[in-house]
Amino acid sequence: MLDGDPYHIVENEFVKPGKGQAFNRVKVRNLKTGRVVDRTFKSGDSVEAADVLEVEMQYLYTDGEEWHFMNQESYEQYAANKTAVGDAANWLKDQDICEVTLYNGSPLSVTAPNFVELQITQTDPGVRGDTATGGTKPATLETGATVKVPLFVEENEIIKIDTRTGEYVSRVKDN
Amino acid sequence: MVEWRPSISAQGLQRRARMLARARAFFADRNVLEVETPLLTSRTVTDPNIQSLAAFVDGEARYLQTSPEYAMKRLLAAGVGDIYQICKSFRAQEKGAVHNPEFTLIEWYRRDFSLQQIMRETVALIEELLFDLTLSKNATYVPYADAVRQKFGTAMTEMPLPQLRAIAAENGSVDSHAWTPEQLYDFIFSSVVAPTFSNGGLTVVFNYPASQAALAKLNDDDKNVAQRFEVFYGTLELANGFVELTDAEEQLMRFEQDNQQRLQQGLAEVEIDRRLISAIKHGLPDCAGVAGGFDRVAMLASRVDTISEVISFDWESA
Structure with missing residues (x-):
């Protein structure tokens, strides 16, 4: 707990001059905002653990x-x-x-899970011949989110998405 | 399978061996005598920032030396002349990328050396140990107060406490409203000032504030600063040296102050080493001494970022 917010310790570095006070320089992530900041504690100091x-x-x-x-x-x-x-x-x-x-x-x-499989509810038809250019088009998913998909992907298809990047991974073959 | 391999490479071991040979040749050339002193001693340092490790021998506590300083000063008082030692030292709780609780110190004492002379000899030794690696810049010598002024325009000893606290807080300190001025100096110096030091050559910082004199003599012309120096490469601290305090009364008083500070910080008092005080009283010759971090210099010579890579078995694998 720091300044009333819960934090996760990402890195902890020991810093000490040969003659002098020891410190711990920590990288912490605010669990509310996701922001990562550097903080330095005097070694041996304690903080309240976050529940x-x-x-x-x-x-x-x-x-x-x-x-x-x-x-x-x-x-x-x-x-x-x-x-x-x-x-x-x-x-x-x-x-x-x-x-x-x-x-x-x-x-x-x-x-969210790292990979999810979602159905496309709306996308414009791709233009044949354009696949070689690696072009993409927007597609709306059943959750309402919009992702970029290759031109060959069609409406009602189910696709796999990497939620960490929000990017299309592949088509999922339906039965 | 349990990890059993060394944390150093074969090449690294060879470099260490060559560095040790070079260090011995460096001192032999200067007629400095190699000595050995006990690793397990009955007394230890009072410094509140250094915690000793104890070993129990037949029910009696013995301390693993945190540096060979006290024993070497007793040799000096006995009149042995210039001496050096390359030995293991131990400090509890000091573990990290550039700290190992067991480490190698290269410590030496030179009679009648001025601060200038001992600083130059330290730089010469470090450069000698780096052999195949040539630093792109010559060493920079800068007084502590000037290094701070170059960053903030004012020396820290001239800053009011609220300003020190504000600088610390801006740089991420937590609960620094409760820190002492010395703790604020240490934090600001290591986290804000030292990062301004060159990565192309050595930086020698000298004339530390008197409050951080440790075992150094104060400056003859300015009692606010001590004849103490440190050598840095970037932020990496390589060596610490003093023109040594030879006044037994002053030394005893500093040890007693250390113990008061220990009590204030909730640490156990440390029994003062009376043998050292007696030796200084008998007559510690005018001298300057240095403790150099042999492993740190090996890190620089090998261009690696962790101490584990320059010692055969690091703390985790020892």
Whole structure:
């Protein structure tokens, strides 16, 4: 806990002059904003531990205001607001398993699975012959998000997306 | 399989061996005598920023030396003349990319040397140990206060406490409102000033504030600064040296102050080494001494970023 916010320690470097005070220079990520900052502590100083827990949960549904998740072990349900869900909202489909970070028992952030498979609800037909140029076109997904896809990809197809970059990976062959 | 291999390369081991041979030749050329002193001693340093490791021998606590300074000063007081030693030293809690709790020091003492002379000899030794690596720039010599002025326009000792705290906070310090001026100096110097030092050559910082004199004599003309210096390569600290304090009363007083500071910081008091005080009282000749980090110089010579890569088995694999 720093200045009232929970942080995750990314790196911890020991700094000490031969004759002089020892310090720990740490890189910390603010779990609320995602920002990474450098902070230096006097060695031996202590900070309050943040009550933070990462739990795998199943995504249930959204009512537009909140996104609802269920802990698969306890069946306990949690509602995350727009800020907590963040970009993950673009990729969440009913029943997907994702990682929910709980802070003092409430969802603080949601991480979508690294890869998701979503159906294209709208995209313009590709122009034959253009595939060689490696051109792309926008496609709207069932979640409402828009991604760039190659020209040969068609409406109603299911595609695989890397949620960390938001980029198209491949087509998924349907049965 | 359990990892058993050394943390140093075969080439690195060869470089270390050549560096050791060069260091011995350097001192032999100057008629400085090689000595050895005990690693396990009955007394240890009072310095609040250095924590010793203890070993229990037949129920009695012995300390692994944090440097050979006290024993070497007793040899000096006995009249042995110029001496050097290459030995292991140990410091608890000092572990990181450039720290290993067990490390190699190269420590030497020269009678009647001025601050100028000892600084130049230290630079000469480091350059000798780097052999195949030539630094692109000659060493820069800069007083502590000037190094700070070049960054902030004012020396830290001339800054009011709130300004020091503000600079520390701007640079990411946490809870620095509770830090002492010396802690603020150390933080600002190592995190803000040292990063301005050249990566092309050595920087020799001298005339440290008197509050950071440690075992150094104060400057004859300006009692606010001590005849202490440090050698840096970029932010990497390679050596620390003093024109040595020869006043037994002053030395005892500094040890007692160390212990008071220890108590304030919630650390255990350390029994003062009376044998050292007696030796200084008997007569420590005018001399200057240096503790050089042999492993750090090996890091520079090998162009590596971690101490693990220059020692055979680092702390994790020892």
